Each structure stands twice: as C-alpha cells, then as structure tokens.
Amino acid sequence: MAINYIKTILFAVVLFLVIVFQTDFIINMTVHHFDKAEMAMEALIENDIVTIDKKSIILNPNTINNANFYTDLGEVNTSYLIKKIEGEMYLSRDGSKVKPILEDTKVYLPGKYFLTYIIDDKTNVVSFEILGNVNKYWVVKTEQDIEEALKMAFENFLPEITLNLQKKYTDVNILNQEIFAIAEGLIYKYPKLVFEGYQLTATMSNNTLIKLELDYPDMEHLSYYEKTWGEIYSSLPNKLFSTDMKNYEREYEIYKYLIEHIQYDFSEVLPDITHTLYGAMNGIAVCDGYSKLMMYICNSVGIPTEIISGTADDIPHAWNKIEIDGNSYHLDVTWADQDSKTIGTYLDYFNETDEYMAKTHVWEKEKYPASIYTEAQLLNLDIPLDGIYYIEFIDEISPVMDEVLETNQTEISLIIKNINDEEVLIDTISEQIKKSFTYQLIDKVGYQVVSISL
Numbered sequence: 001m002a003i004n005y006i007k008t009i010l011f012a013v014v015l016f017l018v019i020v021f022q023t024d025f026i027i028n029m030t031v032h033h034f035d036k037a038e039m040a041m042e043a044l045i046e047n048d049i050v051t052i053d054k055k056s057i058i059l060n061p062n063t064i065n066n067a068n069f070y071t072d073l074g075e076v077n078t079s080y081l082i083k084k085i086e087g088e089m090y091l092s093r094d095g096s097k098v099k100p101i102l103e104d105t106k107v108y109l110p111g112k113y114f115l116t117y118i119i120d121d122k123t124n125v126v127s128f129e130i131l132g133n134v135n136k137y138w139v140v141k142t143e144q145d146i147e148e149a150l151k152m153a154f155e156n157f158l159p160e161i162t163l164n165l166q167k168k169y170t171d172v173n174i175l176n177q178e179i180f181a182i183a184e185g186l187i188y189k190y191p192k193l194v195f196e197g198y199q200l201t202a203t204m205s206n207n208t209l210i211k212l213e214l215d216y217p218d219m220e221h222l223s224y225y226e227k228t229w230g231e232i233y234s235s236l237p238n239k240l241f242s243t244d245m246k247n248y249e250r251e252y253e254i255y256k257y258l259i260e261h262i263q264y265d266f267s268e269v270l271p272d273i274t275h276t277l278y279g280a281m282n283g284i285a286v287c288d289g290y291s292k293l294m295m296y297i298c299n300s301v302g303i304p305t306e307i308i309s310g311t312a313d314d315i316p317h318a319w320n321k322i323e324i325d326g327n328s329y330h331l332d333v334t335w336a337d338q339d340s341k342t343i344g345t346y347l348d349y350f351n352e353t354d355e356y357m358a359k360t361h362v363w364e365k366e367k368y369p370a371s372i373y374t375e376a377q378l379l380n381l382d383i384p385l386d387g388i389y390y391i392e393f394i395d396e397i398s399p400v401m402d403e404v405l406e407t408n409q410t411e412i413s414l415i416i417k418n419i420n421d422e423e424v425l426i427d428t429i430s431e432q433i434k435k436s437f438t439y440q441l442i443d444k445v446g447y448q449v450v451s452i453s454l
Contacts, residue, residue: 056081056106059126061089061117066124069245070237070301073128079108080128087119090304094155095191095277095296098304110152116302122243123250125301134158141166146182150212154186154193157216157223165208172202179210188307191292192229194222194276217272225278232281237301247303248324248351248376251331252383254297255350258290259337287334288318294333295320305331310363317361321368322351324376328369330357343440344451345387346413351376356445374445379415387412394419394428401432409454416448425450 057076060083064071082091082105089101093111107113110132116125134156138149140163153161169175179200187193199213216222240253258280265274265284273279274286280293291307298305304323311317312335319332332349349357354371374380379388389400391414404412419425422441430437433454442449 056108058083059115059128061085061115061119061124061126064124064126066122066243068238069124069241069243071124071126072234073126075129075131077131079106079130080113081106082115085117085119087117088302089118090116090302092116092299092302093190095299096189097295097306098299098302109148114300114302118302123241123245123247123302124243125237127300136160137162137164139164139166143178143182146179147186150183151186151190151193153212153214154195155190157194157219157226158214160211160213163210163212165210167208168206169202169204169208172204175202175204175208175210176200179212188309191277191295191307194278196272217275221273222276222278225273225276225282229278229281236297241301248381249383250301251298251303251322251324252350252378252381254294254301255331255333255336255347258294258333259347262290262293262333262337264334264337264339290334290337291318291320294331298322306368308363308368310361312361319349319361321371323369324351327373327376328371329373329376330354330361330371332357332361335360343411343438343453344413344449345385345411346415346442346449346451347378348442348449350378353377353445359443388415389413390415390417391419392417394424397425397428398432401429404454405433411454412452414450414452416450417446419448 056079059073059080062085082089082101084101084103084105090098091101091105091107092098092114093107093109095112095114098114098116101115108130110130112127112129114125114127116123118124132152134152135149136153136158138145138161140146140149146163146165149161149163152158179198183195183198187195194216196215196217198215201211201213203209240257241250245253262280262283262285265271265279265286273282273289274284275288276285277289277292277296279285280289285293288307288309295305295307298320306321307318308321308330309316309318312319312332317334319330319334322329322331329351330349330353331351336347336349352371353374354365357371378385387409389404389412391397391400397414400414414429416425426439429439429450429452435454438453440451442451
C-alpha cells in the first residue's frame with residue numbers, strides 16, 4: 001500500500017536579536033538534580049497557572065462505583081492525591097505513554113488524566129481534568145518549565161507566547177535548537193497537540209527573553225474539532241470495552257475500531273487535519289493521524305503506547321510501539337487498514353516483531369525497546385477470528401474450501417504451514433473453488449497467510 005504521507009516540518013525564523021555581552025561570559029549549564037515535577041510546580045505557581053491553597057482531592061479507586069468500565073469525574077481547580085491500592089494502577093496525562101502507579105501519587109499539573117486500575121482481573125478507568133490558568137507570559141528556569149509553557153500554548157492554540165528564561169545564552173542557534181527539540185518532543189509525547197511552526201524573537205542579556213509566534217494548521221477545523229472532542233471521546237470507552245477484557249482484547253478493539261471508522265486520505269481534501277488525532281477521530285487521516293489516535297486511546301485505557309517515526313517502502317511513515325504484558329510490539333493500523341482494497345479476513349501488522357517489520361519498515365532501533373516476542377501476535381491470542389482457517393498439509397485444503405462454498409463465504413484467510421510451493425498451493429485452491437478469485441499472500445515469520453476474495 002502506497003502511503004501518501006507529508007511530514008510536518010517545524011521551523012524557526014529569527015526575526016530580531018539583541019545580545020548584551022557582559023564581562024561574565026559564561027553560560028550556566030548546571031544540572032539540577034530535582035524531581036522534574038517539583039521544578040514544573042514551582043514555575044506553575046510563579047506564573048499563576050495553579051494555586052496551592054486548596055486541599056487535594058483524595059482519589060481512592062475502592063470508593064468509586066465500578067459498574068461501568070469508564071467513569072469521568074469532570075473538571076477541578078485543585079490537585080488529586082491518588083491512593084495506591086492492591087492491584088495494578090497506571091496513569092496517563094493527555095494520552096501520553098502510561099506509567100505505573102507504585103505509591104500514593106499527587107497530581108497537580110494541568111491536563112486530562114486517565115487512571116487505569118486492575119483488581120482481580122477486572123479493569124476500570126477513571127478520568128479527571130485539572131484546570132489551569134492560560135498564561136501568555138512565563139518565567140521559566142528549566143527545560144520542564146519550557147515544556148509546560150509550550151504545552152499549554154499548543155493545546156489552547158495561542159498565537160504567541162513569551163518566555164523569560166532565567167539563563168544566559170550567547171548563541172541564538174543553540175537557543176533555537178533547544179526550543180525546537182522541546183517543541184518537537186511535545187508532539188510525540190502528547191498525541192492531541194497540533195503545531196506547525198514558530199517564529200522566534202530573542203533578546204539576550206543575563207536572562208533571555210523569547211517571543212514565539214506560533215503557527216497552527218487549518219485553525220477553522222481545529223477549533224471546531226477541539227470543541228467537540230470531549231463529547232465524542234467520553235462516550236467511546238464504554239462502547240468499546242468491558243471490565244473483564246484483558247489488555248490485548250482492549251488493544252484489538254481499538255485496532256478494529258480505527259480500521260472500521262477511518263478512511264485513508266488519498267485525496268488530501270483536508271491535508272493538514274489528516275495528520276492529526278482530530279482528523280482520525282472524524283474519519284479521515286494519514287499515518288500519523290492513525291497512530292496518534294491509537295496512542296491516545298491505548299494509553300487512556302492502561303496500555304503503554306508511543307509513536308515511531310520512520311519510513312515504510314522508502315516513504316516517510318508513522319506507526320506505534322505498544323507494550324503488552326511487559327513485551328514490546330509493533331502495531332501499524334495504517335497498513336492494516338486497506339479500506340476497499342481489503343482481501344480476506346486476516347488483519348496484518350498487529351503486535352509484530354522487529355524481524356517482520358524490518359522487511360518493509362525502517363526506524364532508529366536504538367531509540368525503542370526490541371520487539372522479539374510473539375506471544376501477543378494476533379494468531380496466538382484467545383480472540384475469536386471469523387473466516388480464519390489453519391492448513392498444515394495440502395490435503396486439508398479440500399474440506400476447508402467445501403465448507404467455505406457451502407456457507408457462501410466471500411472473504412477468508414488461510415494460515416499456511418509446511419507448504420512452501422506457492423504455485424501448487426494456489427492451483428489446489430483454484431481446483432476446489434472452480435471460479436475466479438483474488439488472493440494476497442503474506443510471508444510471516446514461520447507461516448504464510450493466503451487471503452482470498454471470492
């Protein structure tokens with residue numbers, strides 16, 4: 001499948017620069033060994049984003065009505081204290097890669113949080129949103145502070161933001177590289193964020209004053225989709241999931257949902273929106289739109305997921321790395337979704353190994369955990385799959401095809417082992433069907449998949 005993907009390029013243009021040199025010509029590169037959240041909290045208080053004069057809300061999952069899989073607690077202007085209970089607990093902020101909760105945890109950074117907890121094989125998710133004051137001027141001291149400032153600007157589509165860095169710079173290129181790296185990292189960390197580029201004005205002295213003029217794609221559609229996002233998403237978890245589902249079952253439901261509800265945008269009717277989570281949620285996307293929505297939903301229900309950026313068939317491409325029961329796998333919903341070109345019933349690129357993905361995909365392997373396990377591959381899971389037949393020997397084809405014809409099936413997939421001659425295999429199938437058909441052969445690791453459309 002040819003993937004028509006246009007990578008969003010972040011850019012920075014230095015409009016104006018005043019450098020005040022002093023006798024103390026030293027850039028302070030001291031590393032602060034403080035907890036990042038504590039550093040960010042100091043900046044949030046100093047910039048009047050949050051206040052600390054309110055008591056934290058204690059969130060104890062044992063006291064929540066667990067009848068539904070998903071419960072939304074709404075918005076608050078204070079922090080939450082999440083009590084650690086028996087069982088597994090995971091937390092995601094705004095769809096970022098979910099992290100385990102191992103002890104009582106205080107949460108105060110603004111954002112939408114998803115707490116997944118698993119007790120006696122029963123899974124529930126509770127969400128809440130901590131509000132913060134939107135600020136266009138920040139006094140910042142650390143990289144974490146800059147990240148929080150830019151995150152708030154991007155998610156509120158602010159046209160500009162001013163950062164007063166409590167740090168001395170003498171090289172605008174170094175300054176721009178640091179801002180660029182933080183901005184680009186945010187797009188991969190928080191899948192809802194949309195950002196196209198910026199123009200930078202810097203005034204340098206003992207402190208560094210930066211003004212960023214921010215650009216966003218297709219503001220008309222973005223604003224509308226953001227307003228409707230909460231209502232659309234809040235109804236989704238209880239439609240897709242039940243409390244007795246295992247993690248791979250939740251993953252498979254998301255995978256199927258995206259394949260069924262998204263069309264790949266070959267026409268580029270809305271070329272900017274299709275690169276976003278919003279485009280995917282509204283039914284049209286390209287690869288990064290697919291992967292951002294997959295990342296957001298998976299993390300919101302306790303499945304650690306991130307985005308990989310690389311190439312596929314030498315074309316820039318994005319897909320997901322996902323963690324199931326401690327093992328890492330590749331998941332490429334875009335390539336699995338063939339739309340009207342789908343042949344058979346087997347869906348490919350679900351929890352694949354590095355070995356299989358490397359046949360068509362290229363990525364920086366050192367950046368991600370190795371994917372070497374096969375336990376969570378589709379055919380190894382306890383998931384009902386319609387129209388799938390297992391063939392080990394050539395004489396097993398005849399009874400299978402008889403059943404297919406008798407039941408008037410038009411789309412099937414055969415899982416083939418021990419038959420290495422494609423010509424003999426297809427001739428045998430043709431003799432049984434006795435009519436024209438379309439097929440696709442996929443070479444997997446240890447077996448083949450022959451998908452057939454009658």
